[in-house]
Amino acid sequence: MGSFRFLHAADIHLDSPLRGLTGQEGSAAERIRSATREAFEVMVGRAIAEGVAFVVIAGDLYDGDWRDYRTGLFFSAQMGRLKEAGIPVFVLHGNHDAQSQITRKLDLPGNVRVFGARAPETFLLEDIGVALHGQSFSQREIRDNLVPAYPGPVVGAFNIGVLHTGLGGMGGHENYAPCALADLVAKGYAYWALGHVHQFQILHRRPHVVFPGNLQGRHIREPGAKGAALVSVQDGEIGEVAMISSDVVRWCLVPVALDAAASVAEVLECIRAALEESVAGQAEGRLLACRVVLQGRAPMHARLVGAEEYLLAEARAIALGLGADLAWVERVKMATQPVDDVGVLAARSDALGELQRMLNEAGGDPDLLAQLGEDPGQMLLRLPHEVRADAEEGSVLRAALEGNQQALVASVLPYLTSRLTAEED
Numbered sequence: 001m002g003s004f005r006f007l008h009a010a011d012i013h014l015d016s017p018l019r020g021l022t023g024q025e026g027s028a029a030e031r032i033r034s035a036t037r038e039a040f041e042v043m044v045g046r047a048i049a050e051g052v053a054f055v056v057i058a059g060d061l062y063d064g065d066w067r068d069y070r071t072g073l074f075f076s077a078q079m080g081r082l083k084e085a086g087i088p089v090f091v092l093h094g095n096h097d098a099q100s101q102i103t104r105k106l107d108l109p110g111n112v113r114v115f116g117a118r119a120p121e122t123f124l125l126e127d128i129g130v131a132l133h134g135q136s137f138s139q140r141e142i143r144d145n146l147v148p149a150y151p152g153p154v155v156g157a158f159n160i161g162v163l164h165t166g167l168g169g170m171g172g173h174e175n176y177a178p179c180a181l182a183d184l185v186a187k188g189y190a191y192w193a194l195g196h197v198h199q200f201q202i203l204h205r206r207p208h209v210v211f212p213g214n215l216q217g218r219h220i221r222e223p224g225a226k227g228a229a230l231v232s233v234q235d236g237e238i239g240e241v242a243m244i245s246s247d248v249v250r251w252c253l254v255p256v257a258l259d260a261a262a263s264v265a266e267v268l269e270c271i272r273a274a275l276e277e278s279v280a281g282q283a284e285g286r287l288l289a290c291r292v293v294l295q296g297r298a299p300m301h302a303r304l305v306g307a308e309e310y311l312l313a314e315a316r317a318i319a320l321g322l323g324a325d326l327a328w329v330e331r332v333k334m335a336t337q338p339v340d341d342v343g344v345l346a347a348r349s350d351a352l353g354e355l356q357r358m359l360n361e362a363g364g365d366p367d368l369l370a371q372l373g374e375d376p377g378q379m380l381l382r383l384p385h386e387v388r389a390d391a392e393e394g395s396v397l398r399a400a401l402e403g404n405q406q407a408l409v410a411s412v413l414p415y416l417t418s419r420l421t422a423e424e425d
C-alpha cells in the first residue's frame with residue numbers, strides 16, 4: 001500500500017457569521033465578516049503546500065441554504081485551486097448542508113466528488129490504493145445509525161469512512177446519525193473521518209477515529225486554535241495525525257481578578273493587563289476575540305454592576321489601543337462578588353436588611369416559585385436548539401431552562417443589592 005498524506009476537515013459553515021462581533025470598528029471588521037472564508041483559504045493553501053493526495057470534507061461545508069450564489073462561487077474558486085494542484089476533494093453533507101436544506105446548486109469542478117445521500121457510496125483512488133466510503137445527510141435530522149449500512153472494507157486498500165455524526169451525543173451537539181465508537185472500530189476501516197463535533201479530537205488509534213473540529217471558531221464556546229487534521233500514511237499505516245491551524249479570528253476567555261482594584265481606573269488597568277497577556281500568549285498572530293470575565297470579591301462590585309455598557313466600551317477601547325487587528329472584546333461578563341456577603345446584609349436592621357430577608361424568603365415560597373415556572377416554561381420550550389445550547393452555565397437563562405426557579409430568584413439578589421447600595425457619583 002502507498003505512502004501519502006491527506007487533509008481531513010469538517011464543519012466549515014462557510015459564510016456563517018461570528019456571533020457577538022457586530023459593531024466592530026476599524027480594519028478588523030472585514031476580517032471578522034469573512035473569517036470562515038479566510039480560514040477555508042488557509043486550509044486550501046495548506047493542502048497545496050503540503051502536497052496532500054486528497055482532501056476530505058466531512059459535513060457542514062455550508063451553514064444552511066446559500067443567501068445567494070456567492071457562497072457557491074467562492075467554494076468553486078477554492079476547488080479550482082486544488083484542481084490546478086491535482087488534488088481531488090471528497091465532500092459529504094451533514095445536518096447543516098443536508099440535501100433538503102440547500103435549494104441552490106452549482107456544477108462543481110471535476111476534482112470534486114460528493115457522497116450520495118440515498119445510500120453509502122464508495123470512491124476509489126486506485127493510484128494510491130485508497131477507498132473512501134460515505135453517506136451524506138438527505139435531511140437535517142438523521143436519527144438512525146448509518147454505520148451498519150456502510151460497506152465492508154475494500155481488501156488491499158486503505159479504507160476511510162467519512163461520516164457526520166453526534167457519535168453518542170457529545171458536548172452540546174445534537175446527536176444526529178448516532179453510533180458508538182465500538183461500531184466504528186469494528187468496521188475494519190483504517191481511518192474514520194468524522195464531522196459535526198467542533199473540537200479536534202482523536203477518539204481512537206488503529207483504527208483512527210478523528211474529529212478535526214471546525215476551521216474557524218464561531219463564538220466564545222469555541223475558543224482556542226481551530227483547524228483540520230493532516231494525516232500521514234506510510235506503507236498503508238497511519239503515522240502522524242497533526243492538527244493544522246486555519247483560524248483567522250481566535251476566541252479567548254479573559255478572566256480578570258478584581259479583588260485588589262480600588263477604583264474604576266484600577267479596574268481598567270486590570271482589564272488592560274489581562275488583554276495584553278492574552279494577546280501575547282494565545283493569539284499566535286490572529287485577531288483575538290475576547291470575552292472579558294470580571295471576577296473575584298471586588299471592592300468595586302457595587303459600582304460595576306449595571307455599568308456593563310460602559311465597561312464594554314472601555315474594554316473595547318483598550319483592545320483597539322493595543323494595536324491594529326490584535327484584539328476585539330465581544331462582551332464583558334460581570335461575575336464579581338461583593339466583599340460583604342449576603343448574610344451580613346440580611347442581619348442589618350435597616351430597609352436594605354429587610355429587602356434582603358424578603359428576597360431570601362422568596363426563594364423558599366413554593367407558590368411564587370411555581371408561578372415563576374409556568375408561563376416562561378412554555379416559552380422556553382419553543383426556543384431553537386442553538387439558543388438553548390448557548391445558555392451558559394450559571395446564567396439566568398440556564399437556570400430558567402433547568403426549571404431552577406430558586407436560582408432565578410437568587411440571581412435577583414446581588415443585582416438589587418448592588419444597585420441599592422451603589423454610591424452616587
Ligand SMILES: [Mn+2]
Pocket residue numbers: 059060094095096164195196197
Ligand atoms: Mn453538524
